[in-house]
Amino acid sequence: xxxxxxxxxxxxxxxxxxxxxxxxxxxxxxxxxxxxxxxxxxxxxxxxxxxxxxxxxxxxxxxxxxxxxxxxxxxxxxxxxxxxxxxxxxxxxxxxxxxxxxxxxxxxxxxxxxxxxxxxxxxxxxxxxxxxxxxxxxxxxxxxxxxxxxxxxxxxxxxxxxxxxxxxxxxxxxxxxxxxxxxxxxxxxxxxxxxxxxxxxxxxxxxxxxxxxxxxxxxxxxxxxxxxxxxxxxxxxxxxxxxxxxxxxxxxxxxxxxxxxxxxxxxxxxxxxxxxxxxxxxxxxxxxxxxxxxxxxxxxxxxxxxxxxxxxxxxxxxxxxxxxxxxxxxxxxxxxxxxxxxxxxxxxxxxxxxxxxxxxxxxxxxxxxxxxxxxxxxxxxxxxxxxxxxxxxxxxxxxxxxxxxxxxxxxxxxxxxxxxxxxxxxxxxxxxxxxxxxxxxxxxxxxxxxxxxxxxxxxxxxxxxxxxxxxxxxxxxxxxxxxxxxxxxxxxxxxxxxxxxxxxxxxxxxxxxxxxxxxxxxxxxxxxxxxxxxxxxxxxxxxxxxxxxxxxxxxxxxxxxxxxxxxxxxxxxxxxxxxxxxxxxxxxxxxxxxxxxxxxxxxxxxxxxxxxxxxxxxxxxxxxxxxxxxxxxxxxxxxxxxxxxxxxxxxxxxxxxxxxxxxxxxxxxxxxxxxxxxxxxxxxxxxxxxxxxxxxxxx
Numbered sequence: 001x002x003x004x005x006x007x008x009x010x011x012x013x014x015x016x017x018x019x020x021x022x023x024x025x026x027x028x029x030x031x032x033x034x035x036x037x038x039x040x041x042x043x044x045x046x047x048x049x050x051x052x053x054x055x056x057x058x059x060x061x062x063x064x065x066x067x068x069x070x071x072x073x074x075x076x077x078x079x080x081x082x083x084x085x086x087x088x089x090x091x092x093x094x095x096x097x098x099x100x101x102x103x104x105x106x107x108x109x110x111x112x113x114x115x116x117x118x119x120x121x122x123x124x125x126x127x128x129x130x131x132x133x134x135x136x137x138x139x140x141x142x143x144x145x146x147x148x149x150x151x152x153x154x155x156x157x158x159x160x161x162x163x164x165x166x167x168x169x170x171x172x173x174x175x176x177x178x179x180x181x182x183x184x185x186x187x188x189x190x191x192x193x194x195x196x197x198x199x200x201x202x203x204x205x206x207x208x209x210x211x212x213x214x215x216x217x218x219x220x221x222x223x224x225x226x227x228x229x230x231x232x233x234x235x236x237x238x239x240x241x242x243x244x245x246x247x248x249x250x251x252x253x254x255x256x257x258x259x260x261x262x263x264x265x266x267x268x269x270x271x272x273x274x275x276x277x278x279x280x281x282x283x284x285x286x287x288x289x290x291x292x293x294x295x296x297x298x299x300x301x302x303x304x305x306x307x308x309x310x311x312x313x314x315x316x317x318x319x320x321x322x323x324x325x326x327x328x329x330x331x332x333x334x335x336x337x338x339x340x341x342x343x344x345x346x347x348x349x350x351x352x353x354x355x356x357x358x359x360x361x362x363x364x365x366x367x368x369x370x371x372x373x374x375x376x377x378x379x380x381x382x383x384x385x386x387x388x389x390x391x392x393x394x395x396x397x398x399x400x401x402x403x404x405x406x407x408x409x410x411x412x413x414x415x416x417x418x419x420x421x422x423x424x425x426x427x428x429x430x431x432x433x434x435x436x437x438x439x440x441x442x443x444x445x446x447x448x449x450x451x452x453x454x455x456x457x458x459x460x461x462x463x464x465x466x467x468x469x470x471x472x473x474x475x476x477x478x479x480x481x482x483x484x485x486x487x488x489x490x491x492x493x494x495x496x497x498x499x500x501x502x503x504x505x506x507x508x509x510x511x512x513x514x515x516x517x518x519x520x521x522x523x524x525x526x527x528x529x530x531x532x533x534x535x536x537x538x539x540x541x542x543x544x545x546x547x548x549x550x551x552x553x554x555x556x557x558x559x560x561x562x563x564x565x566x567x568x569x570x571x572x573x574x575x576x577x578x579x580x581x582x583x584x585x586x587x588x589x590x591x592x593x594x595x596x597x598x599x600x601x602x603x604x605x606x607x608x609x610x611x612x613x614x615x616x617x618x619x620x621x622x623x624x625x626x627x628x629x630x631x632x633x634x635x636x637x638x639x640x641x642x643x644x645x646x647x648x649x650x651x652x653x654x655x656x657x658x659x660x661x662x663x664x665x666x667x668x669x670x671x672x673x674x675x676x677x678x679x680x681x682x683x684x685x686x687x688x689x690x691x692x693x694x695x696x697x698x699x
Contacts, residue, residue, distance in 0.1 A: 056068075057295040069216075073213065074211070076106075076198065078173070082206075098198065102190075105365070109172065112141060114163075154167060230358035233252060268556075305673065317333065340651070340652050352381070399471055400595070414445065415458045421461070432456055442455045480530050485570070543586075600623035611664060614664070620644050620645050638666045655669045
C-alpha cells in the first residue's frame with residue numbers, strides 16, 4: 001500500500017518537474033529565442049497612441065457666411081507592420097494600382113520621372129534637393145534611381161514605372177516619420193470605391209486603415225480664392241522649421257492667403273487617443289480625445305459684394321477681349337479690383353482674375369492641374385497685392401494735390417494747352433488729344449477741367465512747377481510706394497518715381513523724368529491695393545487709413561483675440577509697415593478737395609467726361625478717374641478709380657485690366673459694385689431699423 005503510494009508520489013513529482021522544465025523552455029523560447037518577433041507581434045496588438053487631427057478653424061465673411069470650413073471625410077492611412085521589404089513593396093504597388101484605378105491622387109514628391117528617366121526639377125531646385133538628400137552634384141538621374149532601387153530593395157521584376165511608384169511611396173514613408181505608432185496618410189478624402197475595395201481585400205493590406213478625419217472645404221469654390229489661399233501637405237523645408245511646434249510630415253498647413261497668414265490661429269489643437277491595432281492594421285478606439293478646433297477668423301469682406309465684384313471683373317474682361325467695345329483688345333485676359341471703406345480701411349471686396357478653386361489642393365494637385373495653375377495667365381497670382389502697374393492718369397490727383405497744397409497753383413490758375421510741350425529741345429512730350437494732323441488741344445484749362453479731360457499738357461507744366469520732390473512727398477503721404485500692411489502674404493512695395501529711388505539705382509534725375517512722372521509714368525509702379533488706399537485717403541479728406549481684411553478672431557472657447565495681440569502677431573508674421581513715419585492725417589484743405597472732387601465728379605457726371613456714358617443714369621453721385629497706360633509693345637492697360645457718394649464718401653474702388661485698351665472700359669466694373677453695395681447698405685439699415693423698433697416695442 002505504502003509502496004503504491006510512494007510510486008504515485010514519485011510519478012507526480014516527475015510530472016511536476018517535467019512541466020516546470022517545459023515552462024522554463026517555453027519562457028526561454030518566448031523571451032530569448034523569439035523574443036524580438038513576439039515583442040513586435042505584441043506591439044501590433046497592444047494599445048497605441050493615434051493622433052486625432054483637430055478641425056481647422058472656419059473663415060467667414062463680415063456677416064458670418066462661411067468661406068472655408070471642415071467636413072468629415074475618409075483618409076487612407078498606413079501603419080508600420082511586420083513586413084520585409086519585398087512584402088511591403090508588393091503591398092504598396094497593389095495600393096497604388098487601386099488609387100490609380102479610381103483616379104485618386106496621393107502625395108508624390110519624388111523628383112524622378114521615367115520613360116525616359118529624368119529629373120522633374122529645375123536646376124536650382126534640383127541642387128537643393130540633392131544637397132538635402134546627401135547626393136553629389138555630379139550624381140546623374142541613373143545614379144539616384146539606382147540608389148533608391150537598392151535602398152528599398154525593389155525587385156527588378158517590376159516595370160520601370162512600377163519601380164518608380166514603389167520608390168516614390170517608400171520615399172514619402174521614410175520622410176514622414178512612418179512607424180508602428182505614427183501612421184502615414186496615403187490619400188485624403190478617398191471615395192467609396194477605394195474604401196470598399198481596400199476593406200474587402202484587407203488581408204492584402206496589413207497596416208492600412210480607413211480613418212475619419214476633418215477635410216478642409218471651400219463651399220463657394222473659386223469665390224475669394226486669392227484672399228483665402230489654400231492648404232497643402234507640409235513641405236520638407238516647412239517641417240524642418242516647424243517640427244518643434246508639434247507639426248508632423250503628415251500635417252496640412254496654410255500655403256497662401258489667409259490660410260497661411262492665420263495658420264497659428266486656424267490650426268486646431270491636435271490630441272491623441274488610445275487604439276488597439278490587430279495584425280491586419282485594423283484599429284479599435286479604446287479611449288477619447290481632447291482635440292480642440294481652431295479659431296474662427298472673420299474677414300471684412302461681404303461675400304455677396306465679393307461675388308458681384310468677381311463676376312463684374314470677369315465679364316468685363318471677356319467683353320473687352322471679344323470686341324464688344326469700340327477699341328477692344330483680344331489681349332485682355334486678367335485684372336484686379338479692390339473696394340475699401342474710406343473711413344475704416346476695411347476691404348469690402350477684392351478680386352483678381354483669373355482665379356482658381358482652392359479645393360483642388362485638398363486631395364493633392366495633379367500634374368495637369370498644376371500646369372493650368374501655373375499657366376501664362378497666372379491664376380494663383382493675386383494681382384491686388386503682387387501686381388505692379390504704372391498708374392498713368394489716375395496719378396494726376398496726386399500732382400494736383402501737391403500743387404494746390406503748396407500753393408504752386410490756385411483753382412483759378414490757367415494753363416494753355418499747346419499740344420506739344422516745347423520747353424526743352426528734348427524731350428517734347430505731347431498731350432494725348434494732339435496729333436500732327438488735327439492739332440487739337442484742350443485750350444485754356446484749370447485744374448478741375450484738367451482732371452476731367454485728363455490733360456497731359458497741364459500736368460507737364462504744373463508738375464514741373466511744383467517739382468518732383470513735392471510730387472514724391474505727396475505720393476508717399478497718400479501711401480503710394482509703400483506696403484499697406486494688409487494681412488496677406490508677399491505684398492509688394494512698388495516705386496514712387498523721384499530722386500529717392502533714382503539715387504538707389506544711380507540714375508541721374510532729369511527734367512524729362514519729372515515730366516513723365518507728372519502724368520503717372522517714369523518709374524511709378526503701384527499695386528491696386530495701394531491705389532485703392534490712395535483714393536480712400538483722398539476721398540476722406542486726408543486721413544491715412546490702414547487697409548485690412550481681418551475683422552476679428554474668435555477662439556474655440558468663444559473669447560475674442562484682442563487687437564493688440566493680433567497686431568503684434570502681424571508685425572512678426574508680415575513685418576512692420578512704414579506708416580509710423582507719416583502723419584495720421586494729411587489735412588488736405590477744403591480748396592484742394594473741392595477742386596479735385598469737382599474734376600473727378602465731372603468725369604462721371606458731365607457729358608464730356610470719359611466715364612459719363614457709364615454713370616449718366618446712376619442714381620448716386622460718383623467721383624471717378626480713368627487711366628490708359630502704355631505697356632511696351634502690348635495693348636494699353638486700363639484703370640478706373642472712384643468713390644461714392646460724392647457728397648459723403650463711404651466706399652472707394654479701383655480696377656485695372658491688363659491690356660484693357662481704355663480706362664473707360666473698366667468703369668462698368670465699378671458701377672456694378674456700387675449698385676450692389678448700396679442695395680446691401682439699404683438692406684442692412686432696414687434690418688437695424690426693424691431691430692430698434694422691435695426693441696422699443698418690447699420696452
